[in-house]
Amino acid sequence: MKALDRKLxxxxxxxxxxxxxxxxxxxxxxxxxxxxxxxxxxLESARERYYAEGHFAEVFAAVKRAPAAAAVxxxxxxxxxxxxxxxxxxxxxxxxxxxxxxxxxxxGLDTRRPPRINLVTVRTGRGLDEAGASSGASSGASSGASSxxxPALVSAAFADAHGLKPGARxxxxxxxxxxxxxxxxxxxxxxxxFAGLMGAPDTRGFGIxxxxxxxxxxxxxxxxxxxxxALKLAPGADExxxxxxxxxxxxxxxxxxxxxxxxxxxxxxxxxxxxxxxVLGTLLPAILLGVAAFLLHVVISRLVATQREQIAALKxxxxxxxxIAAHYLKFVLAIVLVxxxxxxxxxxxxxxxxxxxxxxxxxxxxxEHRIAPGLLALSLxxxxxxxxxxxxxxxxxxxxxxxxEAMRPPAPGQYRRTxxxxxxxxxxxxxxxxxxxxxxxxxLRTSMSVAGIAAAVAVVVLGNFFRDAIAFIxxxxxxxxxxxxxxxxxxxxxxxxxxxxxxxxxxxxxxxxGRDVPVRxxxxxxxxxxxxxxxxxxxxxxxIVDVDGHEASRLDEDTAGTAAGAxxxxxxxxxxxxxxxxxxxxxxxxxGERVQAxxxxxxxxxxTLTLAATAREMMGLNAYMERRxxxxxxxxxxxxxxxxxxxxxxxxxxxxxxxxxxxRVVGTFSKxxxxxxxxxxxxxxxxxxxxxxxxxxxxxxxxxVYNNARIALAERTWELASLRVLGFSRAEVSALLLGExxxxxxxxxxxxxxxxxxxxxxxxxxxxxxxxxxPVVISPPTYAMAALAVLASGVASALxxxxxxxxxxxxxxxxxxx
Numbered sequence: 001m002k003a004l005d006r007k008l009x010x011x012x013x014x015x016x017x018x019x020x021x022x023x024x025x026x027x028x029x030x031x032x033x034x035x036x037x038x039x040x041x042x043l044e045s046a047r048e049r050y051y052a053e054g055h056f057a058e059v060f061a062a063v064k065r066a067p068a069a070a071a072v073x074x075x076x077x078x079x080x081x082x083x084x085x086x087x088x089x090x091x092x093x094x095x096x097x098x099x100x101x102x103x104x105x106x107x108g109l110d111t112r113r114p115p116r117i118n119l120v121t122v123r124t125g126r127g128l129d130e131a132g133a134s135s136g137a138s139s140g141a142s143s144g145a146s147s148x149x150x151p152a153l154v155s156a157a158f159a160d161a162h163g164l165k166p167g168a169r170x171x172x173x174x175x176x177x178x179x180x181x182x183x184x185x186x187x188x189x190x191x192x193x194f195a196g197l198m199g200a201p202d203t204r205g206f207g208i209x210x211x212x213x214x215x216x217x218x219x220x221x222x223x224x225x226x227x228x229x230a231l232k233l234a235p236g237a238d239e240x241x242x243x244x245x246x247x248x249x250x251x252x253x254x255x256x257x258x259x260x261x262x263x264x265x266x267x268x269x270x271x272x273x274x275x276x277x278x279v280l281g282t283l284l285p286a287i288l289l290g291v292a293a294f295l296l297h298v299v300i301s302r303l304v305a306t307q308r309e310q311i312a313a314l315k316x317x318x319x320x321x322x323x324i325a326a327h328y329l330k331f332v333l334a335i336v337l338v339x340x341x342x343x344x345x346x347x348x349x350x351x352x353x354x355x356x357x358x359x360x361x362x363x364x365x366x367x368e369h370r371i372a373p374g375l376l377a378l379s380l381x382x383x384x385x386x387x388x389x390x391x392x393x394x395x396x397x398x399x400x401x402x403x404x405e406a407m408r409p410p411a412p413g414q415y416r417r418t419x420x421x422x423x424x425x426x427x428x429x430x431x432x433x434x435x436x437x438x439x440x441x442x443x444l445r446t447s448m449s450v451a452g453i454a455a456a457v458a459v460v461v462l463g464n465f466f467r468d469a470i471a472f473i474x475x476x477x478x479x480x481x482x483x484x485x486x487x488x489x490x491x492x493x494x495x496x497x498x499x500x501x502x503x504x505x506x507x508x509x510x511x512x513x514g515r516d517v518p519v520r521x522x523x524x525x526x527x528x529x530x531x532x533x534x535x536x537x538x539x540x541x542x543x544i545v546d547v548d549g550h551e552a553s554r555l556d557e558d559t560a561g562t563a564a565g566a567x568x569x570x571x572x573x574x575x576x577x578x579x580x581x582x583x584x585x586x587x588x589x590x591x592g593e594r595v596q597a598x599x600x601x602x603x604x605x606x607x608t609l610t611l612a613a614t615a616r617e618m619m620g621l622n623a624y625m626e627r628r629x630x631x632x633x634x635x636x637x638x639x640x641x642x643x644x645x646x647x648x649x650x651x652x653x654x655x656x657x658x659x660x661x662x663x664r665v666v667g668t669f670s671k672x673x674x675x676x677x678x679x680x681x682x683x684x685x686x687x688x689x690x691x692x693x694x695x696x697x698x699x700x701x702x703x704x705v706y707n708n709a710r711i712a713l714a715e716r717t718w719e720l721a722s723l724r725v726l727g728f729s730r731a732e733v734s735a736l737l738l739g740e741x742x743x744x745x746x747x748x749x750x751x752x753x754x755x756x757x758x759x760x761x762x763x764x765x766x767x768x769x770x771x772x773x774x775p776v777v778i779s780p781p782t783y784a785m786a787a788l789a790v791l792a793s794g795v796a797s798a799l800x801x802x803x804x805x806x807x808x809x810x811x812x813x814x815x816x817x818x
Contacts, residue, residue, distance in 0.1 A: 004319075004327045007310075011303065011331060017800075018710055019335050021703040022295045026339025026387070027346055028696045029288030030379050034347025036281030038371045039354045040274050046364045047193065047270055053365075054119045054190035057084070057230035059242055060264055064254030064601070065225050074229060077245050079237030084117040085226035087216050090491070092173040092660070092667055093181075093207065095162060099653050101486075101668035103206045104172055107228075108213030109153075117230050118191040120210055121365050123156055125166035125185025128212055149180045150211050153187035155195050156363050158207025172209070174219045176663040181209060191230075193362050194269040203361070204677040205670075231258075256600035257520050257529055270362060272769055279766040283759070284459070284696075289383060291455050291700050292339070293390030294448055295707050296332055300391040302711045304328060304398040315403040324399045329388065336387045340380055347371070347379075350692070357685055431732065435739045445708075450748045452704035453790060456697040457752020458759050460786035463693020465760045465778055467686045472777040473618055476545055478671055484512070484541040484644035485652055487669040488659055496627075496640035498664070505658045507651030512541045513640035515627050518600040519607070523587040532577065532597065534627035534640075541644040544578060544624055546616045547775050575633070576612035576625070582770060583621040584614045599634065607633050619772055694789050701793030709741055709801040721810040734805045738798045745794045749787050756786065 012019055050056070063070075071085035086108050093104035109115065111129045120127075128151055154164055164170075168183040192208050217223045229250075233242060239260050246258040261267040304311065314324055348371060355369040439446045488502060496513040503511045515534035520527055535542055543551055577597075579589070589595055589611050597607040609625075631639055647655050652670065659668055713720075720733050757778060764774045 004314075004323065005330075008327060008330055008334070012334060015299070015303070018299055018707050019338075021699075021706050022292060022299065023335050023339035023342065024699045025288060025292040025295060025703045026336055026383060027342035028699050029285045029292055029386075030340050030343025030383050031346030031350060032288060032696065033281060033285035033379050033382065034344060034371060034375065035350040035354060036277050036284070037375055038347060038351040038369065039358065040277045040281065041372055041375060042351070042355050042367070042369050043270065043274055043277075043358060043362070045370065046362075046367045049366070050190050050193065050364050054121065055117050055232060056190035056261075057117045058233045058239060059231035059246060059258055059260055061229050061231075061246055061250055061258035062256045063227050063229070063250050065222065065227060066229075066250060066253035066255065068224050068226065070250065070253060071226060071229055073249060074231060074246060077242060077249070079234055079242045080231050080246075081234040081237075082116055082232040083229055084115060084232075085229045087213060087220065087222050087226055088228045089174070089216065089220060090666055092665070093209075094171045094660075096170070098162070099656065100205065100673040101656055101670050103667045103669075104209045105207075106172070106174070106216055107208065107210050108216040109210045110213045117232050118189055120153060121188045122153065122185040123188055123365070125153075125183070127185060128153060128210065149182050150215050151184040152181040153185050153210040154183050155192055155208035156186050156188050157195055157203040157361075159183070159186045161204040173660075173663075173666070174216075177219070179219075181211070188363050188365055191264075192266055193364060194266040195363070196265075196269075196361075205673060251604055254602060256518055257598075259529055263529060268771065272771065273358075273362075275769065276767050279763065283763060283766070284462070285382075287455055287459060287759075288696060288700065289386045291452050291704065292383075293386045294452055295703055296335065296387050297390040297394060298445070298448065298711060299707060300328060300332060301394040302714065303331070304394060306714070308398070308401070311398060311401070312403045321399045325395050328391075328395045328399075332387050332391050333384065336383055340383055343379070343383070344371075344376065353688075357688075431735055431739065434736055435743060439740055439743065446744065449704060449708045449744045450751065452708075453701060453745055453748035453794075454752035454755050456700035456704065456790050456793070457749060457786045458756035459697040459700060460694055460789050461753060461756025461778060461782055462759050462763065463697070464690050464782040464785060465756075465763070465776075466689060466774075468777045468779045468782055469764075469774045470682060470686065471779075472775055474675065476547075476775075477619065478675060481543050481545040482541075482644075482671060483543070483646065485647040485671055486645045486655060486659075487642055487671075488645065488662070488665045489642035489667050489669070490640075490664045491666045493636075493639040493641050494664055496638045498640070499643055501662070502643050502645060502659075505645075505655050507648040507655045509646040509648055510541060511646075512536045512539055512644045513627065513642070514542060514644060515630060515639060515641045517630065517634065519597040519623075520600060521583075521587055521623070522596040522598060523589055523593075526587050528583060528586055528621060529600075530583070530621055530623060532623050532625050532630060534625050534630040537626050537628070541646055544615050544617070547618055548616070575608065575610045576629070577609040578613045578615060578624045579611060580617045580620065580622045581614040582773075583623060584611060586621065586770065605634065609633075618775055621770055694785070697786070697789055698793050701790045702797055705741055705745070705794045706797040706800065708744070709737065709797060710804075712737055712740065713801060713804060717808065720805065721808060724808070724810055730806050733808075734802045737805060738802065741794065741798060741801075745790065749790065752786065752790070753783050756783075 066085075068085065071083050074080060074083040088108070089106045091104050091106055093102040095102060109120065109128050114129075158164070164183055164186070166183055166185055170181050170183075171178050172181055173179075187210060189208070189210075195208050196203065196206060214223075217225070229246075231242065231246060233239060243258045243260060247255065250256075250258065262271075311324060315321075348369070351371065352369040355367065359367050493515060499511045499513050502508065513536065517532045517534070518530075519532055520529050535544075545551055577595070579587075584590070587595060591611055591613060593611055595609055595611060597609055599605040599607065615622075625633075627640070628638065631637065645655070652672065656668055656670065659665055716737065720737065723733050723736070724730075757776075760776050760778060764776050767774055
């Protein structure tokens with residue numbers, strides 16, 4: 001072993017505790033980097049593999065009713081490789097022993113001709129073709145009642161949530177008739193990797209059911225027809241051109257505008273999650289690795305400063321500057337290597353856990369955590385580059401010293417009156433005065449120490465922000481905006497007078513009808529496919545609430561007046577529309593300007609509407625009108641598609657049971673049930689993230705506080721030993737050293753809270769998308785938790801350093817060089 005390598009081992013042994021704390025910070029940075037990006041890579045690779053194996057479509061369209069010949073014509077369009085038509089219906093589902101409202105989406109499968117697009121993979125049980133053959137073989141022994149039974153494949157998420165297995169039975173209200181669904185198998189499809197009602201991760205309340213297409217067609221009088229179609233594009237095809245051609249062809253059949261994967265719910269949810277993880281995988285590691293670089297800089301600077309004589313001796317013995325610099329770089333790389341190994345292990349474990357959480361929401365046939373070799377190489381390169389950048393300057397400056405100058409001890413500091421002395425510090429005790437002077441005479445080191453501790457506070461704030469934001473979103477959306485307890489909706493728009501029938505249901509306090517109309521907004525070359533939500537005038541059960549928790553607008557004549565005043569042109573009542581600010585920005589609209597709304601249901605119509613106001617909502621690209629005005633603009637009567645219901649406390653189950661007798665009601669939405677189902681997933685995930693972030697922050701705080709205390713102890717050993725000889729007690733000597741750390745923490749806490757707030761703003765902006773953005777909400781308990789975590793870390797580090805002060809060898813410390 002070379003002499004320099006033996007010296008390296010000796011240095012690492014002597015500074016093992018400091019090296020370990022820095023390695024842990026490096027491990028946190030590398031681990032968070034590998035965790036987030038490996039999870040993203042695993043998610044993307046599973047998605048692309050399943051899309052390819054499952055022949056996932058690129059274009060989708062819905063129609064009112066189209067003949068089978070239309071699917072053949074779609075297949076002949078330029079750029080279309082294949083077209084597959086299906087029948088789909090949303091129905092009300094009931095499970096024995098489950099009182100919560102359940103919604104099912106029925107999809108017809110042709111058992112004679114296997115699907116070519118959006119293939120359905122049977123995970124357990126039998127396919128519909130096998131189940132149908134078995135049913136046909138035993139049909140002679142079946143009773144007349146069994147003709148109401150349908151074999152069904154059930155989506156894996158719904159089946160797992162309710163413990164369904166092949167052979168289980170449930171009922172569905174299919175076109176006003178109660179039918180029994182017999183589970184033949186548990187299935188997956190690339191079209192429903194994410195299957196949630198209205199984009200919510202509610203796997204208990206919403207499920208996909210694949211049933212024989214012939215039976216579904218007969219139930220809805222759709223023989224020889226379809227209402228959904230998926231298109232597979234030929235290689236190199238222009239998606240926009242195919243969407244335009246398909247939309248034009250299906251328009252005559254009451255078709256909605258065709259759309260690509262970007263507007264397909266499952267694909268959109270996957271894309272959003274991948275984008276969010278990329279942001280987290282950049283921001284958090286950057287903070288942690290920046291702190292690691294700072295700690296390495298401090299430790300290496302101190303190490304080379306105390307080894308000036310050794311460096312001079314090495315130069316005198318003929319060691320070139322390159323070899324000496326490489327020696328200290330090896331010291332850095334040794335710490336980084338340990339941190340990287342720990343980070344890989346940590347990243348693999350946390351990545352596996354994160355993929356396990358994803359697997360509960362995103363369902364793939366094969367979904368395993370993987371760490372690509374390229375990701376490991378990138379992680380190592382980023383970690384090494386950060387560490388070297390933080391220490392290279394100190395190393396180069398030291399090894400460039402001439403041997404004669406390096407043999408001399410560093411020049412003593414030039415002391416002068418400080419601002420503390422000029423202000424007059426007679427009322428400050430001598431101990432505190434010494435602490436403040438020492439901090440002031442090393443402003444760079446003090447500033448870096450405070451910045452490092454502040455970073456720990458900021459990380460805790462950042463980690464707990466999601467809990468505060470989601471709590472605010474839930475309160476804003478489900479308590480302030482949505483005041484109803486239950487929403488009943490119909491398959492098609494019907495007479496709003498049905499609200500009187502709903503009002504007679506048990507426990508009903510108030511009822512408000514509403515109507516949703518799918519449209520395509522157009523403003524010049526800009527467009528967006530969405531819906532207009534029709535609220536009642538002066539609605540109380542469904543309101544438009546902005547991100548500040550305030551009601552944004554009322555949908556009445558006042559709104560139209562706002563539009564008239566802003567646009568300079570009178571807007572007749574009924575033309576006024578309110579949009580979220582993100583939708584207005586996407587369409588390039590300002591308040592008072594006109595927008596075209598092409599209706600995508602029933603007969604083709606185009607409405608000209610005036611943007612009356614915008615609302616800063618957190619979820620969705622929404623548009624609102626007064627319901628009666630919307631009906632008048634459509635040239636229709638007093639119609640509604642849903643009813644918002646306020647229910648007496650404790651009588652919701654009674655209402656839900658009674659609503660089953662309403663044949664036109666195809667679905668019920670319970671706010672309490674959705675919240676409960678969502679919290680089963682989100683509450684646990686938030687606890688996990690909060691715990692991990694707090695752990696990372698603790699590692700940062702310990703690393704910064706402990707290393708600064710050890711370095712201060714090494715630099716001031718002679719001074720502290722002299723004070724002990726002069727009669728200072730151990731407690732008084734420790735107070736001089738640890739008081740500086742206490743003041744650094746005190747300064748860092750408010751700065752860290754401000755930095756955490758800034759990080760939260762940056763993260764919220766990075767996570768912002770068309771569909772969603774996190775409000776910047778940080779509660780006082782979050783700040784308190786951040787402060788307590790850092791204080792606890794500081795106390796633990798201080799106790800370790802205090803023990804070393806108590807064991808100080810005064811004789812050895814007071815020896816000086818001649």
